[in-house]
Amino acid sequence: MSTPRLSLRELVLPRGSIGSLTIDFGPGIHLIVGPNGVGKTSLLSAIAGTLPARTGGVFLNDHPMASRSDAVVLAPNVPPDIPWIRARLLFDFVVSLYPTSRVAVDEAEAILGQLNLLGFMEQPLGTLSAGTARKLLLAAALVARPQVLLFDEPTNEVDAASIDAFRAMIAPIAARHVVLVTTHHAGDLMSLSPSVLELKDARIPR
Numbered sequence: 001m002s003t004p005r006l007s008l009r010e011l012v013l014p015r016g017s018i019g020s021l022t023i024d025f026g027p028g029i030h031l032i033v034g035p036n037g038v039g040k041t042s043l044l045s046a047i048a049g050t051l052p053a054r055t056g057g058v059f060l061n062d063h064p065m066a067s068r069s070d071a072v073v074l075a076p077n078v079p080p081d082i083p084w085i086r087a088r089l090l091f092d093f094v095v096s097l098y099p100t101s102r103v104a105v106d107e108a109e110a111i112l113g114q115l116n117l118l119g120f121m122e123q124p125l126g127t128l129s130a131g132t133a134r135k136l137l138l139a140a141a142l143v144a145r146p147q148v149l150l151f152d153e154p155t156n157e158v159d160a161a162s163i164d165a166f167r168a169m170i171a172p173i174a175a176r177h178v179v180l181v182t183t184h185h186a187g188d189l190m191s192l193s194p195s196v197l198e199l200k201d202a203r204i205p206r
Contacts, residue, residue: 003027004060004071004147006047006178011056015042018199020056029174029192032182034199040182041077043199044150047180048074060147070098075141077152077182079133083126087117090125091140098144108143114165115139131157142169149173151181155188163188 006025016039032040045051047058049066058065065072073094080090091112095102102108112118115135120128128136135158141149149170155163170179171192181189186196 002061003176004178005062006065006148006180007059007062008047009057009059011043011046011058012054013039013042013046014051014054015039016199018043022056023197025178025180027174027176027178029170029179029181029189029194031186031189031194031196032180032199033184033186033196038199040199041152044074044152044180044182047148048072048150050074070100071146072148072150073098073141073144073146074150075134075137075152075154077134077156079125079137083124085125086121087123087125087128087136088121091121091136091143094137094140095143098146101146102144111139111142111169114169115162116159129157131159131162134158135162138166142173145173145177148178148180151179153182153184155183155185167192 004027008021008023011021016037018039032043034040042051046053047065049069060068060071112121115138117135117139120132125133134156138151138154141151154166167189173179183189
């Protein structure tokens with residue numbers, strides 16, 4: 001796998017207040033911080049291709065990201081609104097979208113075990129606690145493992161042991177992948193020596 005480079009070029013989001021963004025991200029962990037409403041979640045959605053940008057573009061190794069949907073995975077802040085679906089079915093569906101990058105079955109099960117999810121996989125999504133549902137989405141992204149991994153507030157409502165496990169798993173992955181993380185709890189991840197991008201409200205004079 002070539003070294004990935006994610007590039008935002010004069011990107012303007014349809015939501016939020018951050019103005020135009022031009023920046024490159026190489027392999028490693030990149031924290032995205034800023035006040036509520038500034039556009040952190042919208043930025044991840046635009047990179048993932050689920051929220052069209054107003055102007056500008058997102059590129060992976062100089063190719064438009066829109067043509068490489070299998071190159072990016074987003075672990076969202078809230079689970080999809082399908083409470084009846086079994087956790088295992090949702091997990092398997094997400095992972096199935098990444099046939100060329102997903103890890104082997106035994107490693108996938110190990111990831112579920114490290115996040116203490118194995119006992120919940122046959123339960124409907126709507127019966128899971130907020131923290132357990134979030135961990136399910138984190139696990140799916142870690143198993144899918146494309147070149148770009150996006151995590152929206154991954155440590156919110158997650159137990160301390162699972163945060164430790166997430167840190168331990170994401171550190172080696174970030175050596176060869178671009179990992180973007182929005183967070184209000186940067187301290188949870190500072191031990192990973194991330195870069196930090198602070199998004200600021202472009203409507204406020206500087």
